[in-house]
Amino acid sequence: MDNKRIVVGLDIGTSKIDVVIGEVSENYEVRIVGVGTSPSDGLRKGVVVNIDATVKSVQKAIEEAELMAGIDVKEVYVGVAGKHIKSLTARGIVAVTSRGNEITHADVRRVIEQASTINLPTDREIVHVIPQGYAVDDQTGIKDPVGMNGVRLEGDVHIVTANTSSIQNIYKSVERAGIKVADVVLQPLAASYAVLEKDERELGVAVLDIGGGTSDLAIFVDDSIRYTNCLDLGGENVTNDVAMGISTPKERAEEIKRKWGACKITSLMHDEFVTVPGVGGREDKQVAKEFLAKIVRARMAEIFQLVAKDIQRTKLKEKLGAGIVMTGGCAMISGATELAEEIFKMPVKIGQPRKTSGLTDTVGTPLHATGLGLVLYGVEKLKQEEIEFGPGGSKAQGFLDSVKKFVTSLKNYI
Ligand SMILES: Nc1ncnc2c1ncn2[C@@H]1O[C@H](COP(=O)(O)OP(=O)(O)OP(=O)(O)O)[C@@H](O)[C@H]1O
Numbered sequence: 001m002d003n004k005r006i007v008v009g010l011d012i013g014t015s016k017i018d019v020v021i022g023e024v025s026e027n028y029e030v031r032i033v034g035v036g037t038s039p040s041d042g043l044r045k046g047v048v049v050n051i052d053a054t055v056k057s058v059q060k061a062i063e064e065a066e067l068m069a070g071i072d073v074k075e076v077y078v079g080v081a082g083k084h085i086k087s088l089t090a091r092g093i094v095a096v097t098s099r100g101n102e103i104t105h106a107d108v109r110r111v112i113e114q115a116s117t118i119n120l121p122t123d124r125e126i127v128h129v130i131p132q133g134y135a136v137d138d139q140t141g142i143k144d145p146v147g148m149n150g151v152r153l154e155g156d157v158h159i160v161t162a163n164t165s166s167i168q169n170i171y172k173s174v175e176r177a178g179i180k181v182a183d184v185v186l187q188p189l190a191a192s193y194a195v196l197e198k199d200e201r202e203l204g205v206a207v208l209d210i211g212g213g214t215s216d217l218a219i220f221v222d223d224s225i226r227y228t229n230c231l232d233l234g235g236e237n238v239t240n241d242v243a244m245g246i247s248t249p250k251e252r253a254e255e256i257k258r259k260w261g262a263c264k265i266t267s268l269m270h271d272e273f274v275t276v277p278g279v280g281g282r283e284d285k286q287v288a289k290e291f292l293a294k295i296v297r298a299r300m301a302e303i304f305q306l307v308a309k310d311i312q313r314t315k316l317k318e319k320l321g322a323g324i325v326m327t328g329g330c331a332m333i334s335g336a337t338e339l340a341e342e343i344f345k346m347p348v349k350i351g352q353p354r355k356t357s358g359l360t361d362t363v364g365t366p367l368h369a370t371g372l373g374l375v376l377y378g379v380e381k382l383k384q385e386e387i388e389f390g391p392g393g394s395k396a397q398g399f400l401d402s403v404k405k406f407v408t409s410l411k412n413y414i
């Protein structure tokens, strides 16, 4: 492991804490060497509401992953989501001042900085500033303007902002577990690193991560990120509906939902029953699978319809040539892709994590897409820093801090 670097993703989800440890080779190939998962009970709708409970679950998941990998985790990339996340697009314009009007890295940095100078209320902060594309004089649609000649450089950026206290609570929960936060990353952006292919991002695609507490969306067109949003509905709502519908405690409803829940109603279901234990001394009862499927389908349909409306509002729907890639635990509900296709009226598939070796079977499910994506995001960041400053140079030059706000040029996916 001598020349290998370690990059760790920590997905603090509403249902579970997920830790993925990646070992990075000299040419930035990633081998997954440790995975740890622990149920989380300190979160509501993607946001930390109980720090002590979150610290305990984080520690548990980290220990499990450390044991598997045989290393100590020191630093992690952490995911953030929740309704408090907002995104917008902004534009910066600068004059190219170098001799010969050749655009340099410094000009690009200036234009991004200018675009990201936005007025924010004191309780909000910037999580990401992601370059979308540039224009040089009147020529638009440029991905990398460095080396081009021109007098005016324009840059569009996608800015993601979050509630400051929510971010601080993430830092607190991780640091109290004895670990440093390398960076905070928007969860659907992280998931996109794990499940999207470059050609999908070029063609136009949306990542939809339906977890326990939230449904998170990220839209890519022409290989750049165009829109992000987090809805506060998810699998927990489905579980609650099942619990209410068949009068059973949530834990049992969760189990029944995972085992028998479906978004598709088939004629066979009519005559098939699930035994539900009675509560408060009542007798066990038989619930028709069709009834169960109707409950699950109704809530999943509501989530898809809200997301579909959101996509419609962005006016990007017609550009999603590669359709929708679904991740998160709810992607695993039987018939979810078919129902989604019906509602979105476009192709929908389940995202398959990619480009890694090692424990690929373990992380190769929609449940680990964000955790794995956080590792791949971290590796991409490491790569960009080393290309610009040489191995280890980034930290020595304090680059990490300055770059925190505008890393990820998505064209450089690994
Ligand atoms: N095999 C399965 N079949 C159906 N549903 C499942 C399955 N596994 C998990 N789920 C559901 O997925 C949800 C959890 O998904 P996930 O682990 O992606 O959420 P999370 O990341 O913890 O939460 P969030 O991202 O919303 O904060 C739960 O509601 C759970 O019931």
Ligand SMILES: [Mg+2]
Pocket: 011, 013, 014, 187, 209, 211, 212, 328, 370
């Ligand atoms: Mg999640």
